[in-house]
Amino acid sequence: MKKLIVLSVVFALVAATATFAVDLGGTVIGNTTLAASDTGDDAEVTGTGGIGRYRIEGGGEAGEGKFGGLFRLDGNGLNGNAWWKPIDQFKLQIGGNGGDGYLAKEGVTGWMFYQTAYDTDVVVPGNVWGWGPWYDGPGNSGSLNMYGQSIIFRDVFYGGGRDGGNDLYLFISPIEILSINLQLPFLSSEIDMGTWTAAEKTENIFKMVIAQIDLKLDFGNIALTYRGGLGADDDNDDPATIFLYYGGSFGDLAIDFGFSYKMDGKKAGEGYKNPMGVGLGLKYATDSFGLKLRVAATLAGEDKYTRILADIQPYFKLGDNLTAFVSVGIGMTQPDDGDSVLGWHFNPYIQVGEEWGAKFLAGVKVWSAGEYKPGTDAVTNWAIPIAVIVSF
Numbered sequence: 001m002k003k004l005i006v007l008s009v010v011f012a013l014v015a016a017t018a019t020f021a022v023d024l025g026g027t028v029i030g031n032t033t034l035a036a037s038d039t040g041d042d043a044e045v046t047g048t049g050g051i052g053r054y055r056i057e058g059g060g061e062a063g064e065g066k067f068g069g070l071f072r073l074d075g076n077g078l079n080g081n082a083w084w085k086p087i088d089q090f091k092l093q094i095g096g097n098g099g100d101g102y103l104a105k106e107g108v109t110g111w112m113f114y115q116t117a118y119d120t121d122v123v124v125p126g127n128v129w130g131w132g133p134w135y136d137g138p139g140n141s142g143s144l145n146m147y148g149q150s151i152i153f154r155d156v157f158y159g160g161g162r163d164g165g166n167d168l169y170l171f172i173s174p175i176e177i178l179s180i181n182l183q184l185p186f187l188s189s190e191i192d193m194g195t196w197t198a199a200e201k202t203e204n205i206f207k208m209v210i211a212q213i214d215l216k217l218d219f220g221n222i223a224l225t226y227r228g229g230l231g232a233d234d235d236n237d238d239p240a241t242i243f244l245y246y247g248g249s250f251g252d253l254a255i256d257f258g259f260s261y262k263m264d265g266k267k268a269g270e271g272y273k274n275p276m277g278v279g280l281g282l283k284y285a286t287d288s289f290g291l292k293l294r295v296a297a298t299l300a301g302e303d304k305y306t307r308i309l310a311d312i313q314p315y316f317k318l319g320d321n322l323t324a325f326v327s328v329g330i331g332m333t334q335p336d337d338g339d340s341v342l343g344w345h346f347n348p349y350i351q352v353g354e355e356w357g358a359k360f361l362a363g364v365k366v367w368s369a370g371e372y373k374p375g376t377d378a379v380t381n382w383a384i385p386i387a388v389i390v391s392f
């Protein structure tokens with residue numbers, strides 16, 4: 001009788017373990033800049049380093065796949081979500097995933113341009129997320145150009161959410177090729193949307209809705225995304241934006257096309273016409289060679305400036321675990337009347353290891369933000385970074 005009781009307890013524990021099983025994983029990224037300096041009058045050669053990421057995350061399902069969740073603990077804190085999927089055509093999710101947008105439509109023009117190298121100091125993704133100046137390099141010169149507002153690729157291609165998208169999501173798929181996605185900021189607490197920084201009024205929450213129609217067809221992916229805003233009045237200058245995306249693959253070639261239009265807003269109480277954006281991404285890949293290209297421009301705005309970003313990156317597979325990359329790019333602000341401001345970067349680097357696994361990275365970064373203020377000299381910056389990425 002005692003043996004039966006013991007066996008019953010063991011089987012119960014095994015069943016409970018299977019029911020609440022969680023797949024755990026982690027990532028650690030170490031960065032070191034061996035040397036860095038610039039061509040300024042007071043330039044010094046310096047070095048630095050740090051842990052770029054330490055992350056533990058896990059996820060699992062319950063109720064025969066009708067419920068599930070995810071948590072992520074890293075330097076940005078603890079993030080997670082819980083979801084319910086009563087039928088295949090509908091999924092409700094509460095929460096986010098700590099920074100990765102669920103509704104992103106940017107193809108090779110976003111994180112996929114550098115992939116995991118983005119999470120290191122070997123390359124710096126300022127011209128996608130908008131960290132630093134109008135043209136970030138790679139590198140961070142820390143100064144805006146003389147015309148102020150920068151251009152980033154996510155001005156044209158939708159990046160997938162606000163600050164990690166820690167919100168209420170509804171995913172509706174009436175047929176296999178169609179998905180209707182809604183994101184409502186009921187949970188958001190630190191969102192830059194004019195004077196409103198918390199989900200306090202239901203009216204404002206629904207004004208800030210992100211609504212997306214996503215079509216996956218034989219010839220490619222077409223998506224129309226509406227990013228809501230509080231509008232333009234005496235208190236807010238937060239117009240809504242519409243993003244149109246097409247992405248398709250044709251053998252070794254992949255194409256991404258983006259168009260954006262921000263609704264007209266107000267500045268200083270006057271009507272203001274915002275610029276529209278157009279962009280293109282290309283990826284060509286074979287077993288031994290690849291090429292990535294991305295271009296974005298904003299134009300036809302009230303401020304009468306045309307802003308352009310363009311990056312090109314060929315890469316060469318030199319062995320099973322060795323790849324060489326060369327990233328070159330420019331950023332330009334051109335006024336209707338006056339001199340343009342030109343920034344640029346040159347960033348060769350190597351990768352030793354797996355494309356999506358553990359690896360060592362080393363490179364050289366040279367960049368300039370251009371003559372960002374009248375009467376100043378353009379400064380050229382350089383750095384020699386290395387990094388190690390380990391996932392387990």
